[in-house]
Amino acid sequence: MIDMxxxxxAFDILTHNAGAWLVVLPGLLIGLIxxxxxxxxxxxxxxxxxxxxxxxxxxxxxLFLTAVFTGGGFGCAIPAIxxxxxxxxAAVATTFDGYPMARRGEHNMALGVALAASTIGTGLSYLxxxxxxxxxxxxxxxxxxxxxxxxxxxxxxxxxxxxxxYFARGLLAGVLGLLIGTIGVSALGSxxxxxxxxxxxxxVPAIPALIGLFAASELFNLIRADYLVADEEKRRLNLxxxxxxxxxxxxxxxxxxxxxxxxxxxxxxxxxxxxVANLVSYADAKRxxxxxxxxxxxxxxxxxxxxSANSSSEGGSMATLLALGIPGGGGTAIMLAAFATHNVTGGxxxxxxxxxxxxxxxxGNLVQVILLLIVGLGFIFVASAIVKVPLRLLVPxxxxxxxxxxxxxxxxxxxxxxVAVFSALGWVMRRYEYPVxxxxxxxxxxxxxxxxxxxxxxxxxGQFAEYVMGRPVTLILLLLLVASLALPAVRTYRQRxxxxxxxA
Amino acid sequence: xxxxxxxAPSWGHLAFIGSAAAFLVxxxxxxxxxxxxxxxxxxxxxxxxxxxxxxxxxxxxxVLTLEGAPEREALxxxxxxxxxxxxxxxxYVAALxxxxxxxVASLVFLVASLWVLGERRPVLLLVFxxxxxxxxxxGMQELLSVPVPTLLFDDM
Numbered sequence: 001m002i003d004m005x006x007x008x009x010a011f012d013i014l015t016h017n018a019g020a021w022l023v024v025l026p027g028l029l030i031g032l033i034x035x036x037x038x039x040x041x042x043x044x045x046x047x048x049x050x051x052x053x054x055x056x057x058x059x060x061x062x063l064f065l066t067a068v069f070t071g072g073g074f075g076c077a078i079p080a081i082x083x084x085x086x087x088x089x090a091a092v093a094t095t096f097d098g099y100p101m102a103r104r105g106e107h108n109m110a111l112g113v114a115l116a117a118s119t120i121g122t123g124l125s126y127l128x129x130x131x132x133x134x135x136x137x138x139x140x141x142x143x144x145x146x147x148x149x150x151x152x153x154x155x156x157x158x159x160x161x162x163x164x165x166y167f168a169r170g171l172l173a174g175v176l177g178l179l180i181g182t183i184g185v186s187a188l189g190s191x192x193x194x195x196x197x198x199x200x201x202x203x204v205p206a207i208p209a210l211i212g213l214f215a216a217s218e219l220f221n222l223i224r225a226d227y228l229v230a231d232e233e234k235r236r237l238n239l240x241x242x243x244x245x246x247x248x249x250x251x252x253x254x255x256x257x258x259x260x261x262x263x264x265x266x267x268x269x270x271x272x273x274x275x276v277a278n279l280v281s282y283a284d285a286k287r288x289x290x291x292x293x294x295x296x297x298x299x300x301x302x303x304x305x306x307x308s309a310n311s312s313s314e315g316g317s318m319a320t321l322l323a324l325g326i327p328g329g330g331g332t333a334i335m336l337a338a339f340a341t342h343n344v345t346g347g348x349x350x351x352x353x354x355x356x357x358x359x360x361x362x363x364g365n366l367v368q369v370i371l372l373l374i375v376g377l378g379f380i381f382v383a384s385a386i387v388k389v390p391l392r393l394l395v396p397x398x399x400x401x402x403x404x405x406x407x408x409x410x411x412x413x414x415x416x417x418x419v420a421v422f423s424a425l426g427w428v429m430r431r432y433e434y435p436v437x438x439x440x441x442x443x444x445x446x447x448x449x450x451x452x453x454x455x456x457x458x459x460x461x462g463q464f465a466e467y468v469m470g471r472p473v474t475l476i477l478l479l480l481l482v483a484s485l486a487l488p489a490v491r492t493y494r495q496r497x498x499x500x501x502x503x504a
Numbered sequence: 505x506x507x508x509x510x511x512a513p514s515w516g517h518l519a520f521i522g523s524a525a526a527f528l529v530x531x532x533x534x535x536x537x538x539x540x541x542x543x544x545x546x547x548x549x550x551x552x553x554x555x556x557x558x559x560x561x562x563x564x565x566x567v568l569t570l571e572g573a574p575e576r577e578a579l580x581x582x583x584x585x586x587x588x589x590x591x592x593x594x595x596y597v598a599a600l601x602x603x604x605x606x607x608v609a610s611l612v613f614l615v616a617s618l619w620v621l622g623e624r625r626p627v628l629l630l631v632f633x634x635x636x637x638x639x640x641x642x643g644m645q646e647l648l649s650v651p652v653p654t655l656l657f658d659d660m
Contacts, residue, residue, distance in 0.1 A: 168558050168561055168562055168565070169562065171554070171558055172524060172555060172558040172559065172562065175528075175551050175554055175555040175558065176524060176527070176528075176555065178547070178551055179527075179528070179531055179548060179551055179552070179555070182547060182548060183531075186538075186539070186544055187543075188539060188541065188543055188544055190535070190538035190539040190544050191538050192531070192534060192535040192538050192544075192548070193531050193534050193535065216593070220586050220589065220590065221586075223583055223585050223586055223589060223621060224583050224586075391621075392618060392621035392622050392623050393618070393623070393628065393632070395589070395617070395621065396589075396613065396614050396617035396618060396621065397614065397636060399593065399617075400610050400613060400614060400636075400637075400640065401640065403596070403597070403600075404606065404610075404640060404641075404644055404650075404652065407600075407606070407650070407652065408644065408650040408652075413600055413601055416596075416597050416600050417597055417601065419597075420593055420594060420596075420597040423590075423593065424590060427586075427590075428516075428520055429520075431516070431579065432514070432516070432517045432520055449547065450546070450547040453546055453547050454543055454546060457542075457543065457546060496570075496573075
């Protein structure tokens with residue numbers, strides 16, 4: 001399972017390549033900033049700084065990009081906790097309990113919990129990668145389009161399941177997102193829902209839509225208050241509070257471990273990644289806590305589950321990238337571009353021939369984790385100064401940055417227009433308690449779900465049922481999907497009946 | 505067996521459900537018009553049906569409730585600054601569409617938004633937006649090399 005000669009080679013590379021370490025700190029800071037500023041994202045940061053990697057050797061380039069990735073993994077939790085705006089889709093579930101904690105004045109503790117869960121989660125995922133890089137690759141290779149289809153639908157429906165109070169609203173939000181995600185030119189060349197606009201040929205720009213639904217729509221809601229945290233005493237940052245959060249997270253090693261394993265496994269599935277991993281992990285933690293949990297109202301275990309999973313999905317997606325050469329998402333897609341600029345092709349052959357380099361990347365990332373703990377702690381003080389700014393200043397400036405960020409992402413006016421349209425939609429959805437996260441996940445996965453469905457249909461030669469019956473893994477996943485959808489509905493029905501009987 | 509009774513609906517929520525249903529129908533017809541092949545409608549068809557079913561269910565749940573079920577809480581009233589800020593955002597984006605430039609459009613948007621949101625101190629109302637706009641727009645152009653269209657900065 002572990003190639004000892006490769007381990008020795010990795011140590012040799014890392015101890016004789018000082019340049020590889022020079023890029024780690026700037027990488028972490030870039031990741032933290034791009035993750036923490038609403039409107040920007042880890043992928044944007046990695047894309048903007050990708051040209052710099054041309055001047056680096058391969059290991060240096062990958063360590064730099066993974067440092068951006070690692071920093072961003074925690075950076076996106078900061079606005080999620082302080083402003084209810086996930087820096088990226090990976091921190092959606094972090095908002096569920098992180099923001100209520102901040103509104104209670106426990107933002108120091110929530111940030112500490114997130115930092116500890118993030119760093120340990122990332123570390124765990126690279127340990128998992130170190131131990132299981134070869135077995136993970138063989139498992140992922142066996143997943144066909146039918147399994148990928150069910151996994152993606154499952155990931156999307158989970159968000160509806162999380163909002164048990166309004167299950168049907170969650171499903172409708174997901175369906176709307178799914179369909180919006182299929183707008184544009186189809187695989188067969190048909191123009192669907194484009195209204196003749198060239199800006200929609202490639203589909204609705206997903207990142208600006210995400211910014212609009214999450215960030216901008218929340219800004220409308222913030223107008224009603226003067227400060228993010230009403231009590232001036234509670235806006236103060238203190239190291240003691242953050243460290244108390246770190247200690248609190250350390251008292252939940254099982255939850256971190258579980259989130260780390262879920263994140264690593266889901267991160268290894270191409271196209272799903274951290275945006276689903278945090279939701280699956282959160283749903284799992286919530287289900288396990290049962291009636292004893294305070295999930296959705298500021299339970300630190302919710303932050304632990306989300307942050308350990310979204311950070312650990314990085315290691316999982318690196319497994320797929322290194323072992324198969326398939327990017328798991330935006331971040332690893334950019335890393336794939338860095339591979340190409342250095343004439344490296346990921347895959348089983350790369351793993352076999354360059355085990356020392358692969359292990360060097362893994363060990364380098366384990367060191368990054370320790371650095372993140374220190375750098376992240378300092379960065380919290382910079383980023384969270386935001387809670388001290390009056391909202392009447394914060395709201396328009398963040399909105400302007402979100403619009404500029406969306407322009408930078410799309411390179412056209414389509415970005416700002418999308419932000420504006422989806423911010424209004426998001427505000428209406430929030431007002432009537434539709435989970436905007438379900439729509440976002442639908443938009444992100446819509447194209448992929450349709451593609452996998454189409455490939456399944458082609459492989460099955462039109463005989464869907466026969467094909468699926470012959471694939472036990474698909475059947476098991478389907479059963480899990482149905483169970484996860486049916487159980488909350490049954491539970492709600494029973495609770496309602498019990499309530500009515502009590503009243504009678 | 506519990507009986508159903510009518511209740512006063514939230515017209516805003518009903519309007520949202522109606523808009524969602526209208527989008528579902530329009531998108532299906534548009535996709536069908538583009539190509540009626542099974543491959544094209546494989547996902548869109550079933551998703552539209554599920555979506556419309558959910559719309560009917562949600563609309564029914566909005567006007568009907570079980571006898572004896574607790575009354576729902578009234579929605580909070582809308583702060584008048586919210587629609588005003590939304591209108592400013594729409595105007596900001598429209599200005600960008602008509603090539604006013606990020607510099608001028610952002611400055612006007614910031615000043616107007618700060619005023620609408622209650623800021624009256626001259627320094628924060630005028631100097632802050634100017635400094636912030638210059639820093640952000642130039643930062644995007646010079647540090648990140650994003651070619652942000654501008655009206656005034658091109659001449660600098």
